[in-house]
Amino acid sequence: xxxxxxxxxxxxxxxxxxxxxxxxxxxxxxxxxxxxxxxxxxxxxxxxxxxxxxxxxxxxxxxxxxxxxxxxxxxxxxxxxxxxxxxxxxxxxxxxxxxxxxxxxxxxxxxxxxxxxxxxxxxxxxxxxxxxxxxxxxxxxxxxxxxxxxxxxxxxxxxxxxxxxxxxxxxxxxxxxxxxxxxxxxxxxxxxxxxxxxxxxxxxxxxxxxxxxxxxxxxxxxxxxxxxxxxxxxxxxxxxxxxxxxxxxxxxxxxxxxxxxxxxxxxxxxxxxxxxxxxxxxxxxxxxxxxxxxxxxxxxxxxxxxxxxxxxxxxxxxxxxxxxxxxxxxxxxxxxxxxxxxxxxxxxxxxxxxxxxxxxxxxxxxxxxxxxxxxxxxxxxxxxxxxxxxxxxxxxxxxxxxxxxxxxxxxxxxxxxxxxxxxxxxxxxxxxxxxxxxxxxxxxxxxxxxxxxxxxxxxxxxxxxxxxxxxxxxxxxxxxxxxxxxxxxxxxxxxxxxxxxxxxxxxxxxxxxxxxxxxxxxxxxxxxxxxxxxxxxxxxxxxxxxxxxxxxxxxxxxxxxxxxxxxxxxxxxxxxxxxxxxxxxxxxxxxxxxxxxxxxxxxxxxxxxxxxxxxxxxxxxxxxxxxxxxxxxxxxxxxxxxxxxxxxxxxxxxxxxxxxxxxxxxxxxxxxxxxxxxxxxxxxxxxxxxxxxxxxxxxxxxxxxxxxxxxxxxxxxxx
Amino acid sequence: xxxxxxxxxxxxxxxxxxxxxxxxxxxxxxxxxxxxxxxxxxxxxxxxxxxxxxxxxxxxxxxxxxxxxxxxxxxxxxxxxxxxxxxxxxxxxxxxxxxxxxxxxxxxxxxxxxxxxxxxxxxxxxxxxxxxxxxxxxxxxxxxxxxxxxxxxxxxxxxxxxxxxxxxxxxxxxxxxxxxxxxxxxxxxxxxxxxxxxxxxxxxxxxxxxxxxxxx
Numbered sequence: 001x002x003x004x005x006x007x008x009x010x011x012x013x014x015x016x017x018x019x020x021x022x023x024x025x026x027x028x029x030x031x032x033x034x035x036x037x038x039x040x041x042x043x044x045x046x047x048x049x050x051x052x053x054x055x056x057x058x059x060x061x062x063x064x065x066x067x068x069x070x071x072x073x074x075x076x077x078x079x080x081x082x083x084x085x086x087x088x089x090x091x092x093x094x095x096x097x098x099x100x101x102x103x104x105x106x107x108x109x110x111x112x113x114x115x116x117x118x119x120x121x122x123x124x125x126x127x128x129x130x131x132x133x134x135x136x137x138x139x140x141x142x143x144x145x146x147x148x149x150x151x152x153x154x155x156x157x158x159x160x161x162x163x164x165x166x167x168x169x170x171x172x173x174x175x176x177x178x179x180x181x182x183x184x185x186x187x188x189x190x191x192x193x194x195x196x197x198x199x200x201x202x203x204x205x206x207x208x209x210x211x212x213x214x215x216x217x218x219x220x221x222x223x224x225x226x227x228x229x230x231x232x233x234x235x236x237x238x239x240x241x242x243x244x245x246x247x248x249x250x251x252x253x254x255x256x257x258x259x260x261x262x263x264x265x266x267x268x269x270x271x272x273x274x275x276x277x278x279x280x281x282x283x284x285x286x287x288x289x290x291x292x293x294x295x296x297x298x299x300x301x302x303x304x305x306x307x308x309x310x311x312x313x314x315x316x317x318x319x320x321x322x323x324x325x326x327x328x329x330x331x332x333x334x335x336x337x338x339x340x341x342x343x344x345x346x347x348x349x350x351x352x353x354x355x356x357x358x359x360x361x362x363x364x365x366x367x368x369x370x371x372x373x374x375x376x377x378x379x380x381x382x383x384x385x386x387x388x389x390x391x392x393x394x395x396x397x398x399x400x401x402x403x404x405x406x407x408x409x410x411x412x413x414x415x416x417x418x419x420x421x422x423x424x425x426x427x428x429x430x431x432x433x434x435x436x437x438x439x440x441x442x443x444x445x446x447x448x449x450x451x452x453x454x455x456x457x458x459x460x461x462x463x464x465x466x467x468x469x470x471x472x473x474x475x476x477x478x479x480x481x482x483x484x485x486x487x488x489x490x491x492x493x494x495x496x497x498x499x500x501x502x503x504x505x506x507x508x509x510x511x512x513x514x515x516x517x518x519x520x521x522x523x524x525x526x527x528x529x530x531x532x533x534x535x536x537x538x539x540x541x542x543x544x545x546x547x548x549x550x551x552x553x554x555x556x557x558x559x560x561x562x563x564x565x566x567x568x569x570x571x572x573x574x575x576x577x578x579x580x581x582x583x584x585x586x587x588x589x590x591x592x593x594x595x596x597x598x599x600x601x602x603x604x605x606x607x608x609x610x611x612x613x614x615x616x617x618x619x620x621x622x623x624x625x626x627x628x629x630x631x632x633x634x635x636x637x638x639x640x641x642x643x644x645x646x647x648x649x650x651x652x653x654x655x656x657x658x659x660x661x662x663x664x665x666x667x668x669x670x671x672x673x674x675x676x677x678x679x680x681x682x683x684x685x686x687x688x689x690x691x692x693x694x695x696x697x698x699x700x701x702x703x704x705x706x707x708x709x710x711x712x713x714x715x716x717x718x719x
Numbered sequence: 720x721x722x723x724x725x726x727x728x729x730x731x732x733x734x735x736x737x738x739x740x741x742x743x744x745x746x747x748x749x750x751x752x753x754x755x756x757x758x759x760x761x762x763x764x765x766x767x768x769x770x771x772x773x774x775x776x777x778x779x780x781x782x783x784x785x786x787x788x789x790x791x792x793x794x795x796x797x798x799x800x801x802x803x804x805x806x807x808x809x810x811x812x813x814x815x816x817x818x819x820x821x822x823x824x825x826x827x828x829x830x831x832x833x834x835x836x837x838x839x840x841x842x843x844x845x846x847x848x849x850x851x852x853x854x855x856x857x858x859x860x861x862x863x864x865x866x867x868x869x870x871x872x873x874x875x876x877x878x879x880x881x882x883x884x885x886x887x888x889x890x891x892x893x894x895x896x897x898x899x900x901x902x903x904x905x906x907x908x909x910x911x912x913x914x915x916x917x918x919x920x921x922x923x924x925x926x927x928x929x930x931x932x933x934x935x
Contacts, residue, residue: 037762037765038762038765038769040769040772040773042769042773042776044776045776045777046773046777047743047747047770047773047774047777048773049769049770049773050769051762051765051766051769051770053762054762071776073772075809076805105804105805105808127845129844129845129848232852232853232856233852233856567844605844607885608887610885610886610887651886652886653886654851654882654886
């Protein structure tokens, strides 16, 4: 009976409660004390609440009683909580101001030197798809980057040259791990390519200077390639090219995927069909096998494994200036293996841990005339980093790294061999401070030690960025950069010190929907450059006595909204570089650093034809070279380099692409320098041969077919 | 002692009963679902979305409030002048949260595909190739989870139509799927009662298809 009474009383109490309502009102402001609409204000654990109006005010009723938590919440802002007591008396709550959170989406980023290619929503310079659709690139990652500011095209080399630096000054990384010998081996003025297929990567980060303390062993540039995550579906991809073909198979589930690819290329039949400038005995040929696997672990971390092995070769006759006959016979064979694995996990407490290890092994076996040269370089890179977000305003990225580099070269007949092993240890730390979402400072320090030259060094770096208007920002970056000398010099003189460079970069970036404008000015100094006696083919007594500089400006403009279905970008780079290096006894303009560089890339989609037409045009004012018939070094310049490339992609079906591309459509005879005879002829003149293109034009025809079990269609048929 | 035990047991039953069908929850949801129908401005959308979020906060074991908050974000990306990517990312965040509450839910999977479809529409030239398979896979999964889900079928038909337009092929396949979707919608309508709070939208999409498919 007693309990029944109690229950009745309780019943009444609940109902009484329903009639006692508390009115809560207030106003929400932002950091500048302006009204903030759209804020969700509510009592924790109840449905009661309201959304702030255009004037920031709100009002709502609640039936709750007693002490409660009042929450102010808006996406992108830091939530606030207050304790209130509801007792049927109206509560006119004090004005509350919410602070905007600094997130990747709204904060300024440091853009000095940096160019990002990704699918992200921010104004990026290049999209991943651009890499495969730029006509002059011919599907090579580096080819697409050669249309970006700060780079120069060296048509008989193919590698990436940045702002007066040579190709070895560009560090290439996959998932933050260094790749050794990222380019294929080549000989006799035949341009090389990157070994890695663009399809492996979801995005790239390319910096032409002033980059993060995370990247070392790169004087001029860092190119970071980020591999893809778990594949969305199982499929097979068949590619048939005029030069060969391959097949790739992907198996995928929710938690993991694996892709295995095999390719065979042979330029021989093509070169027999179309006249070549190079006297081939056996055209370049190769095979490769590649595996990439991703796995999402039970604890939410991501594990990736990538491995690649390949074999390539070519045989050719290199004509010698001033000599009769086919010239020197070169037979090149290359074996290459790369493997890496990495693991990454983001923890709830703001830590992100990354650890990985990479191994590269490159073997070159070259017959030069009858001399058999053998070269082998191996690189191991192990890395551990931790990123900690202390708040939305301060974050730190620190890590330790170990490199082991082994190099050997020898002449088999003479039983000559020399080698070295170097152990390098690095530590770095870098701190980002957001003073507001418009202003960020970054300071970093990188320290290293090499066992071979017994040098220990520190590279401080700093940068900042300020957003001047909604779409525009300026940034400034500077720092010192160190790199051990090239391996063919180190093996001759293990005591060679690090080559050093200092960068200073001022950048302006304007990015609105469909339009990007980027302007950059830079100054770069070089110290301890390696100089040697003798020729580049056979250097002697290398020492660190060279110095140099590079300065200039870059302009980049990209527009995709001006003309319907047309996307284009225009680049101009001016580089004034002089350096004393290699065999030069004075400061000269390097052959790989033309002063004026211009390029334009345009793509137009024809919807009715299901096609895309691509056009790229590159030019520069010519390459410096030394004419021994005149006084001085680097005393002459080739004629202007110009090349127009066109491509046509046709998509008749969602899973079929037909791609056709021609480089140097106009057939201009570009010359990248001249090769001179060692000794003058009877009339006292050094005879020469131009170092030109492998062929006037290069044609590529490819058919790409994707085969996938159309699970979705199967499902529909079952309906 | 026995009596106390009985009260204790009864009160337990009562709590369980409340959990199974909470009239306050249903009432609050019904009110907001009705409010959704009349949304004309971004402000109104935000109000309703916030109300769903409040219900979700108070009822963290329910996936439906997050579902509707996500749907409103996707719709506002299409209808109003907002940062589309930001709105769609927010939608995906709500959907992810809801998926943790109700794994293997057909409606949530279809809605995720809808958000991915929205992301494609922001930059079709660059995202189409990489994200279309993702969207199609999600719709396929949603259909596999519930063959009677009209929204999953209609959304997939929408993707098919887009692809057919891009590749210049006829809309027959898309139209066939849309008809199936419309049939499923009609079937679903028979189940709808006053207190029905599960997703029922899709009629507008079905009507649009009727127009497109009649022309052919």
